[in-house]
Amino acid sequence: MGAKRAAGILMPRPGERTNLGFFIEDLGFYVPFGDNFDLKLSGDIYTKGSWATRAESTYKKRYKYNGRLAANVENRLTGIKGLTEGSNAFSKQSMFGVMWSHSQDPKANPYWLFNANVNFSSSKYYRESVRNQYINTGQVFTNNVNSSINLTKNFENAPLTAQLSMSHSQNYNTGDINIAFPRFNLTMSRIFPFAKKNMPKEGLIQNLGLTYSMQAGNEVNTNDKDIFTDKMWKDQMRMGANHKIGLQTGITLANYFPLTLSSDYNEVWGDNRLIKNYNSVNGKIEDTTLKGFNSYRTFNFNASVSTNIYGLYLNPNKDAKILGIQHVITPSIGYSYTPDFQSQSWGYYKAYQNQNQEEVWYNQYQNMLYGVSIPGLTNSLNFGISNNLEMKVKDVNDPKGFKKVKIFEYLRLSSSYNFSADEFKLSPISINGMTSLFDRKVNVQFSSTVNPYKIQRYINAEGNEVAQYIDELGLGNLRISNMTLGTGYTFDNSTFGGKRFDAKNYKKRGTVRDENFYYDSDNYAQFAIPWSLTANLSYNYSKGTERKGSSTGSIAMNGKISPTPYWAISANATYDFIKSEITYVRFGFERDLRSFTLSFNWTPMGTYKSYDFFIGIKASILQDLKYNDRSRLNY
Structure with a gap:
């Protein structure tokens, strides 16, 4: 039987940052409502005028559903009031973020299913939040976010599926927002109207299959400035429907x-x-x-x-x-x-x-x-x-x-010839394939596009060289216009013939603080040191009509090792072997202190150079007793 939850004050965390001033973060209170629902309200206050407030709720009903709802509002002030230029120029930004996830247990109702995954925020929310918690989670690199809310109905005795949904997509770089609300979809899976029931289908008529789908809805393409304004409702909203009927049949010749x-x-x-x-x-x-x-x-x-x-x-x-x-x-x-x-x-x-x-x-x-x-x-x-x-x-x-x-797992070549085209009737040749190396431990995927048309070069009126494809085919004209290559592999304890640790080989196990150790017949503690190293390689080459093509390529390395049962060390790095430079490095350290947990993450270089230090009590009833120190990007 779990411990009974109780309401209480959340202990704040004081500190100081150069661009925000002295602060108190995570000040608030927690209130449980029965066994299925709770609410946590908290906020941050900074002496230079910035503030943030948050509301978070989790809910769960066993064998039915579970979910989490969070809403954040922030007002970020930086710089010196009155200054409009320079590194200390005054800046004021209001930001918000709404997150909601809801999952229904599939066994709760096989014919009705409701799920939601909402992530809606200001375009600069992850990158310029008052707090920098999104640096270590990697969300600071987010360029696009999507949301969806779906209610699906499956019909028991009919080949139909109906869905009522809402969706949202947002580009943080451009500020563009697309919202569909609501949208109705009706899909009929393939039926064979002329086939005899419980009999094999013969001929083109009996094999004739029919499908149908319908989409109907409202959609808005807007931006940060126009969202929820009269302009959005009157000028930017569209509605419509799309009906699709498909017929397919076949026979073996x-x-x-x-x-x-x-x-x-x-x-x-x-x-x-x-x-x-x-x-x-x-x-x-x-x-x-x-x-x-x-x-x-x-x-x-x-x-x-x-x-x-x-x-x-x-x-x-x-x-x-x-x-x-x-x-x-x-x-x-x-x-x-x-x-x-x-x-x-x-x-x-x-x-x-x-x-x-x-x-x-x-x-x-x-x-x-x-x-x-x-x-x-x-x-x-x-x-x-x-x-x-x-x-x-x-x-x-x-x-x-x-x-x-x-x-070759597969090697495919494909193209097409358009009889009705005025020129360039033959499409570029597409080549893609996959092979495996080292007893299928490493998969290598590749693709390429080959253009079969001749390139004509000439000097234009400005004296610059211009190149273009002309409608002239020939084997001598074949030219790779694009090529990609990707592969990856994970090394671990067993890669070089090492054996995995098996507790069944030991009769004695430690107790109290040594329960993760097993002891051999000589009473020596045994512990497998789990480690892994994943390397992923990607390469792309493109060459249009230019004389010289361009390439991009990188190797991403992700490693983790646990030298003891209570330590975990990780490192991530990306190396651009075209530019011969390291583009990203991140180190992580975790320590299980039994009653406490400690972690330190450090990004020593690049645009998002930062660190994060955390120590807190593991017991759920005391989780608000913690210390968390994060740097800003310019620490």
């Missing part, structure tokens, strides 16, 4: 060539239409949004066929190192057709006359919520080939006498 046929129908509804006109007075293009119900619809057709070709070589010499090679080739070819919905006959595109009396066509539905684009003519042939290559190698240490070695 000559027992070896699976043929798939599919078609998609898409209908979009919206509440606005765009009108463009050229104003000859000011020489500008003016946009006018007409409110009212509008709709458009598109469809397409696709066909594809593929097969597998197997190649097998068995070495007649049973004593040879390589006993056999297996190669699986999977060629595929497909055809895609979409009508030219951008043509005048469909009425989706309108035209205006520019200053040169030329017609300029535009999509009048481009600002609708689900009206991102209207496709033009597609009349293309898609083709590719995938490879899987492995060897059977003799291995006397394996019970089978051999082991399989993957040369």
